[in-house]
Every structure is written in C-alpha cells, then in structure tokens.
Amino acid sequence: MPSYELTVNGKDVEVDVPEDMPLLWVLRDELRITGPKYGCGVGVCRACTCLQDDEEVQTCMVKIQDADGSEVTTIEGLADDDGLHPVQQAWLDNDVAQCGFCQPGQIMTAVALLNEKSEPTDEDIDKIENVCRCGTYGRIRQAIKQAAENTNSGWFW
Structure with missing residues (x-):
C-alpha cells in the first residue's frame, strides 16, 4: 500500500x-x-x-x-493556546449551532471566506453553499459578520 x-x-x-x-x-x-x-x-x-x-x-x-x-x-x-478562532467564537456568541452536524464544515467555509475577503458582503456570504438542515442561515450570516468585525478591529489575530 x-x-x-x-x-x-x-x-x-x-x-x-x-x-x-x-x-x-x-x-x-x-x-x-x-x-x-x-x-x-x-x-x-x-x-x-x-x-x-x-x-x-x-x-x-x-x-x-x-x-x-x-x-x-x-x-x-483552528483554536490555539490563545483561545478559539474568531469564527468559532462568533458561532458561540450568536448561538448558531442547533444539531451541530454541519457546523464544522460551515465554520471552515466561513474561515476560507474571511481569509479571502476581510469584509464580506451579504452577496459573498450568500455564495456559501453549505447545507444546514436546522436552517440557522440568519445566525450564520451574523456570526460571519461579527468575526469579520472582530478580526478587522484587531480584537483577534
């Protein structure tokens, strides 16, 4: 092998x-x-x-x-000795997860988006195609925006 x-x-x-x-x-x-x-x-x-x-x-x-x-x-x-990644923290702050099954994939997609665009628009976020059977898309949007704000303000990283 x-x-x-x-x-x-x-x-x-x-x-x-x-x-x-x-x-x-x-x-x-x-x-x-x-x-x-x-x-x-x-x-x-x-x-x-x-x-x-x-x-x-x-x-x-x-x-x-x-x-x-x-x-x-x-x-x-994602997390390190300093704490959670900004996206993980934003997910907690916005109570995104319900069942949690899709959340690792959702979070990794959000991280990739924020690595590419530090200030994503609603249109950018709408391009995320991860399926969430619980339908927490509104909270996902809020969490991505919060993570972007916290990252750009120097609060994280």
Whole structure:
C-alpha cells in the first residue's frame, strides 16, 4: 500500500492507505479526527469541508494521493493556546449551532471566506453553499459578520 505524508492541524503524519481513498476517510478512520462529517459523499452538502493549503475543499472529493505533501486544517486545528478562532467564537456568541452536524464544515467555509475577503458582503456570504438542515442561515450570516468585525478591529489575530 502506498504511503502519504501530510501535515494535519500542524502535525506531520504519514498514512499507508489506498491511493484513491478520500481524504475524509483518512481524517476520520485513520487519524480519528471527527470534525469533518460525511454527508452526501459528492461534495454538495459540504459537511466535510476543511482547508487544504489554506483553500476550502470538500474532503469527500479529495483523494489522498492529491493531498500528499499538503497542509490540512480541520475544525480541530483552528483554536490555539490563545483561545478559539474568531469564527468559532462568533458561532458561540450568536448561538448558531442547533444539531451541530454541519457546523464544522460551515465554520471552515466561513474561515476560507474571511481569509479571502476581510469584509464580506451579504452577496459573498450568500455564495456559501453549505447545507444546514436546522436552517440557522440568519445566525450564520451574523456570526460571519461579527468575526469579520472582530478580526478587522484587531480584537483577534
């Protein structure tokens, strides 16, 4: 079986798995990282969203061979010794989560958006396609705006 090396949440890891194994299953089954969720398996629901080399990806659609040598960040890798990531804090402040199943993917998508645009518009936020079966989209919008404000004011980072 081939061996692949990548950095996950700041730690170098090596996995021996089939080359066509989706990154989602490497994270969940091999590395026991359970934040990214399996939803649809075809990249539509986006419950498995993580960052690969600081770009948003749906890990159910990324083969491990295409992640070899890359840096992957999951929801578990956002917080640091100084506390929660600004998006995580904004999610708590705005009571976004209900069931919580989609929230890791939602948060990772919001982080990717804020990495790209420090002051996202409503139109930018509307382009987020993550599915939330609880329908907390209004609170998600508020949380993204709060995280952007806190980040731009120097309160975080």
